[in-house]
Amino acid sequence: MTKTGNATGQDAREREAKALGILKSDAQQKDKMDACKELTRVGTAASVPVLAPLLADEKYSHMARYALEMIPDPSADAALRDALGKVKGVLRAGVIGSLGVRKDAKAVEALAKILKDPDPVTAEAAARALGKIGSSAAAKAIGDALSGVPAGSRLNFCEGLLRCAEILPKAEAQAIYDRLRALKDAPKQVLTAGVRGAILTRGDAGVAVLLEGLVSDSLPVVYGAVRAAMELPGAAATKAMAAGLGRLPAEKQVLLVQALGRRADAAAVPALSAVAKGGDKAVRVAAIRALAEIGDASAKPVLEGLAGDSDGDVAKAAKESLNVVPHK
Amino acid sequence: MRFEGPEGWVAVADGYKTPEVSNPALLENYDKVIKDYQARTGRSLDHMRNLIECVRSRRPTVANPEVMYRTMTTVHAANICMWLKRDMKFDPVKAEFVNDPEANRLRSRAMREPWIY
Numbered sequence: 001m002t003k004t005g006n007a008t009g010q011d012a013r014e015r016e017a018k019a020l021g022i023l024k025s026d027a028q029q030k031d032k033m034d035a036c037k038e039l040t041r042v043g044t045a046a047s048v049p050v051l052a053p054l055l056a057d058e059k060y061s062h063m064a065r066y067a068l069e070m071i072p073d074p075s076a077d078a079a080l081r082d083a084l085g086k087v088k089g090v091l092r093a094g095v096i097g098s099l100g101v102r103k104d105a106k107a108v109e110a111l112a113k114i115l116k117d118p119d120p121v122t123a124e125a126a127a128r129a130l131g132k133i134g135s136s137a138a139a140k141a142i143g144d145a146l147s148g149v150p151a152g153s154r155l156n157f158c159e160g161l162l163r164c165a166e167i168l169p170k171a172e173a174q175a176i177y178d179r180l181r182a183l184k185d186a187p188k189q190v191l192t193a194g195v196r197g198a199i200l201t202r203g204d205a206g207v208a209v210l211l212e213g214l215v216s217d218s219l220p221v222v223y224g225a226v227r228a229a230m231e232l233p234g235a236a237a238t239k240a241m242a243a244g245l246g247r248l249p250a251e252k253q254v255l256l257v258q259a260l261g262r263r264a265d266a267a268a269v270p271a272l273s274a275v276a277k278g279g280d281k282a283v284r285v286a287a288i289r290a291l292a293e294i295g296d297a298s299a300k301p302v303l304e305g306l307a308g309d310s311d312g313d314v315a316k317a318a319k320e321s322l323n324v325v326p327h328k
Numbered sequence: 329m330r331f332e333g334p335e336g337w338v339a340v341a342d343g344y345k346t347p348e349v350s351n352p353a354l355l356e357n358y359d360k361v362i363k364d365y366q367a368r369t370g371r372s373l374d375h376m377r378n379l380i381e382c383v384r385s386r387r388p389t390v391a392n393p394e395v396m397y398r399t400m401t402t403v404h405a406a407n408i409c410m411w412l413k414r415d416m417k418f419d420p421v422k423a424e425f426v427n428d429p430e431a432n433r434l435r436s437r438a439m440r441e442p443w444i445y
Contacts, residue, residue, distance in 0.1 A: 012430075040433055040434070040437070041430050041433055041434065042430070060335050061441070062438060062441065065438035066437055066438045068438075069436075069437075069438050070433040072429070090441045090442050091441060093441045093442035094438070094439070094440070094441025094442065095441075096388070097438075097439055097442070097443070098438060098443065101436070101438070121442050124442075125441075126444050164340055230387070230388075254385075258385050258387060259387075284397055290368045292367060292370075293369060293370070294369050295368060320367040321367060323363070323367050323369040324364050324367045327420060
C-alpha cells in the first residue's frame with residue numbers, strides 16, 4: 001500500500017453531499033446505512049440536521065449514532081442532548097452512551113437526572129456515560145445517587161465512579177477509591193479496584209494501606225493489594241514493601257515476594273536474598289524465582305550458595321535462576 | 329503474525345511449536361532463549377497452565393489486557409490502513425494516526441444500544 005492522502009477538501013465535501021442525498025431519498029435501508037457509515041468518515045456540521053431525526057427511528061438510530069459520534073462539531077453534541085427528551089427505551093440508552101463517548105460536559109446535568117430513571121437499562125447507561133465524561137461534576141452526580149441505587153444496578157454506578165477516578169486529579173480519585181473500598185456489600189471487583197486505587201493514589205504512603213490489605217481476610221482486598229504492589233512506582237516503595245515482608249504470614253509472603261520480582265527493582269534484592277536463605281520452603285523458592293526475574297548481578301553470590309542447599313527443590317530453583325542472572 | 333527485518337522474517341501464530349523463519353540460522357539460539365525466559369520469569373509457554381499459575385499468584389497472564397491491547401491495536405491499525413488503501417503513521421502512545429483525521433474517525437464505532445463493555 002503506497003497511496004497516500006486524506007479525505008479533506010473538495011473530495012470529502014462531495015462524498016458527504018452524496019451520502020446526504022441518499023439519506024434524503026427513498027433509497028433501500030442498506031444504502032442508507034452505508035451512507036451513515038460514509039458520514040462517519042466525512043460528515044461535518046452539515047450532516048447533523050439530516051442525522052438528528054434518525055435517532056428516533058428504530059431502523060436507523062444506531063447508524064445515525066455511528067456518524068454523529070465522529071462528527072467534530074458541537075452541533076452533534078447538541079443533537080444528541082436534544083434527543084434525550086425525544087427517544088425512548090434502548091434507543092435512548094444508545095444516545096446516552098454516545099454522549100459519554102463524546103465526553104460531552106454539557107450533558108452532565110441531564111444525565112444526572114436520568115440516574116434516577118425507573119428503567120435500570122437507562123439509569124445504568126447514564127452512570128457509565130457520566131463515568132466516561134469523568135469530570136468532578138459527573139463523579140458527584142454518580143456519588144450522590146449511589147446510596148439509593150438498586151443492588152442490580154450498583155456495579156454500573158461503581159464502574160462510572162471508577163472511570164471518573166482514572167481521569168480526575170489524585171485527591172479526588174483517592175476519595176472515590178476510599179469510598180468504594182469501604183462500600184458495604186461492594187461487588188468483589190469494585191472492592192479490588194478500590195483498594196488498588198487507594199494505594200496507588202497515595203504513592204509511597206500507600207505501602208501502609210498495601211500491607212494492611214495483604215493481611216486482610218477478604219480475598220478481593222488481598223488481590224487489590226497485590227496488584228498495587230506490582231504497579232506502585234519507585235525504589236522507596238520497593239524498600240517499604242520489602243521491610244514489611246516479615247509482618248506477613250507465609251502464604252501472603254509468597255504473594256508479596258512474587259510481586260517484588262515482577263517489579264524488577266534491585267532495591268528488593270537484599271530482602272529477597274535474606275528470605276531465600278531460610279524459613280518456609282514455598283517462600284524461599286518464590287524468592288529465588290523473584291531474584292531471577294529482577295536479574296540483578298548482586299543476587300549471584302546468594303544463588304550460588306543456595307545451589308548447594310540440602311533441599312533439592314531450593315537447589316534446583318537456585319541453579320535455574322543462576323542461568324539468567326548476569327555476572328557483575 | 330509476520331515480522332520482517334534486515335536479517336529476514338519470522339512468523340508466529342497460535343498453535344506454532346516453533347516460529348517459521350526465512351533462514352534456519354535465525355533459530356540457532358531458540359532453545360536457549362526459551363529456557364532462559366522460563367527460568368527468568370517462571371512462566372510456562374502454555375496459556376492454560378499460565379492462566380492457572382496466575383490465578384494462584386495474582387500476577388498478570390502472558391496475554392494480559394495490556395499486551396492484548398497493544399497487539400490488537402496493531403491489527404486494527406493495519407485493518408484501517410487496508411480500508412483506506414494508503415500508508416499511514418500510527419502513534420502508539422496517543423493511540424491515534426498522525427495527521428489523518430479520516431483514519432482516526434475509524435478507530436471506534438457506536439455500540440449497539442444498550443451494549444455494555
